[in-house]
Amino acid sequence: MSIVILGGNECMERRYKDLCDSYQGQSKIFTKPSGVLRKKMGSPDLMIFFTNTMSHKMVQGAMSELKGGSTV
Numbered sequence: 001m002s003i004v005i006l007g008g009n010e011c012m013e014r015r016y017k018d019l020c021d022s023y024q025g026q027s028k029i030f031t032k033p034s035g036v037l038r039k040k041m042g043s044p045d046l047m048i049f050f051t052n053t054m055s056h057k058m059v060q061g062a063m064s065e066l067k068g069g070s071t072v
């Protein structure tokens with residue numbers, strides 16, 4: 001299973017990765033907005049948003065990616 005985590009705290013990145021690994025999932029973690037997310041995310045099975053720690057632009061870009069896809 002592929003998992004993408006958007007937002008969250010930088011100091012928690014390692015814990016997010018370890019948690020995903022414990023469920024045998026491949027994870028990509030983006031705590032900061034960095035360029036075009038569309039090319040970096042791919043087509044994950046699951047996306048987790050920590051909206052309180054994300055910029056509005058990052059939320060809007062991620063939500064536009066979800067439309068018409070099979071991501072949960």
